[in-house]
Amino acid sequence: MSVELHNYLANLPTDALQEFTEWCILQATEAGYEFTPDTSKLEKLTGAYYIEELVDQFIRTTRNTIEGGMAAFVAGKQADNHGLKGIAIVVDFVSLYILYLLPKAKKNTLPADEKLATASQEQLDKLSSIAKKYGVEI
Helix, strand or coil, X not given: CCCCCHHXXXXXXXXXXXXXXXXXXXXXXXXXXXXXXXHHHHCCCCHHHHHHHHHHHHHHHHCCCXXXXXXXXXXXXXXXXXXXXXXXXXXXXXXXXXXXXXXXXXXXXXXXXXXXXXXXXXXXXXXHHHHHHCXXXX
C-alpha cells in the first residue's frame, strides 16, 4: 500500500533530503509523538551530518515503546532491501519508520489501513513538492 519513495531519494540533493526529513519528523510530532531536538548538537552541522544527527535524536526518543521498536525493525529491514547508499538510506529509513509509527499515533483516529494510505500519499506529495522546488522531477 505504501508508495515506493526510495525510487526517488537518490536523485535528490542533500538540501531536499534534509527538508523532507524535517517534514517527516514534524508529521510525527503533530500526530502526538513528543520530540524536541537538541539544537546545540545540530547548529553546526550541515547536509548529511545534520540529517543523521536529527534522525538519530528522533529515533532515540521514539523507539522506546513496543510500537517504536516494531516500526524501527520493519523500517530498517525494508530500507536495507532498497539498496540505497549514503544519506538516501537514512532518509528512506526515517520516512518508513514514521510511516509505520503514524497509525499508532494518539491523534490519529482513522483505521490503520487508511492511516497508512493517507500517510504514504502525503509523503509522496511532499517529496514531489520538495523535489520540484529543487528542480528534480518525480
